[in-house]
Amino acid sequence: MSQLIVREAFALSALNTFALPAQAAQYCALSDSSQLPEVLAAQQRSGLALFVLGGGSNLLLTQNLDAFVLHMTTQGKRVLSQQADVVLVEAEAGEAWHPFVLWTLSQGFGGLENLSLIPGTVGAAPVQNIGAYGVEINDRLHSLDAWDCQQEQLVTLNAQDCAFAYRDSCFKREPARWIILRVRFALYPAASTPLALEYGPIRQHLSHLDIAQPTPADVSRAVCAIRAEKLPDPRQLANAGSFFKNPLVPAQQALALLAQYPAMPSYPQADGQTKLAAGWLIEQAGWKGYRDGDAGVHANQALVLVNYGSATGAQMKALAQRIQTDIHERFAVALDIEPIVI
Known part of the structure; x- marks a missing residue:
């Protein structure tokens, strides 16, 4: 020790x-x-x-x-059980997320491939309920172990206990209460993995490579290629990934916006709301590639704010607030910041 x-x-x-x-x-x-x-x-x-x-x-x-x-910074990952239709794997909170996803694929397990190349750690993934290309953590999480600082005891929570929502969870709402120690995922043998291919660019990428029957590893490589094309590597250009959440608006408001902007991406939700693409709104407002000193909006993806060198957090927040104000004035849509702001 x-x-x-x-x-x-x-x-x-x-x-x-x-x-x-x-x-x-x-x-x-x-x-x-x-x-x-x-x-x-x-x-x-x-x-x-x-x-x-x-x-x-x-x-x-x-x-x-x-x-x-x-x-x-705890490390460790393991297969807990393996049956014909489900595999249970566990990882310690400090494991880097993307290498963990690659490890599951190398073991012959599918389920996390759409979440490839997302930065961060395994323990932080449930906090934000990370998601990409049609899959969220709550779709794959089996259970996790956490220390409850309020009750002063170790607890095991299942997916329902985590109160997941879009980029949200009980851990995000009460950050001082929980310390996630390890997370377990219910995955699939690769051959029987139900692939999530609804996101157009994934299908396009696979089609371009003449892959008619993709494996989870094929989907992971496609996702990595798509993300690498649009999103800057934080090791090369400092950023926190998607900076704004995709906003949810009433269906009637979405229809009114579509009448004015027919090309606007929109995704009707089961609860009657419609999800809009924050990146599209920001780009339409002319912010893509904008730079004020070392605080800027990425040239290839308007959803990403970047630090070109010596920007401060206050400068990044001020830029974000200017974008929020502009989008609200133009579209009457409120953009929420995705990262935790200190």
Whole structure:
């Protein structure tokens, strides 16, 4: 067991994919979940609020964190059970998400292929209920283990317990309450995986490669190619992926907008609302490729805000607010920020 080290005034610029300058009042990396009681005791002694950090890929730091930052770095992944029609796999919270997806595919399991190349960690994935190309975490999550700071006990939650919604969960609504330790997924043997191919570009990419009967690995490669073409690699250009949620509007409002903008992408939902494409709205408003100093909107994907070098979190937030105001004035649509804003 490694020694537990708590650091003061710890720089977080390398631990958030926006590369924003900020410090944690106290910082501790948890590489062994058995040390959690010791970590919690240190946090209580500090008198600081708890903040759980994963991969830092869904975070906008506009100021220093006056908190005890618990960085989940635990590692480990395993197959728990394998039957003819379902496979149960488990990963520790600190595992990087995309390498974990690739590992499941290499083991011959499907189900997570549409979620390939999403940055972040396994433990952070349920917080945001990450999703892409027709699949969300709640579609594949079996259960997870978490420490409930409110009840001071270890609990096991299933997908229903997590109260998932679009880019939302009980963990996001009560961030100081939960520490996700490990997550389990119900997957499929590759040959019997129900592939989600509704997203047009996936079919187009597979068709271009003359793949008529794709495997989960084929879908993963297609998703990676599509994402790499549109989304900047945070290691090359600092960003937090999709910055705004796709807005949900009443069906009547969507119809009115479609009458004015017939090419506007729209996706009717089961609850009667209609989901709009935030990126399309932002691009139509002329923000794609916009830059103000080192804070900008990506040239290939209007949904992504980028830090070209030395932008601060306050500058990124100010740009986001200008975009929100403009979209509301033009389309009467409210855009919600997807990352957690500090």
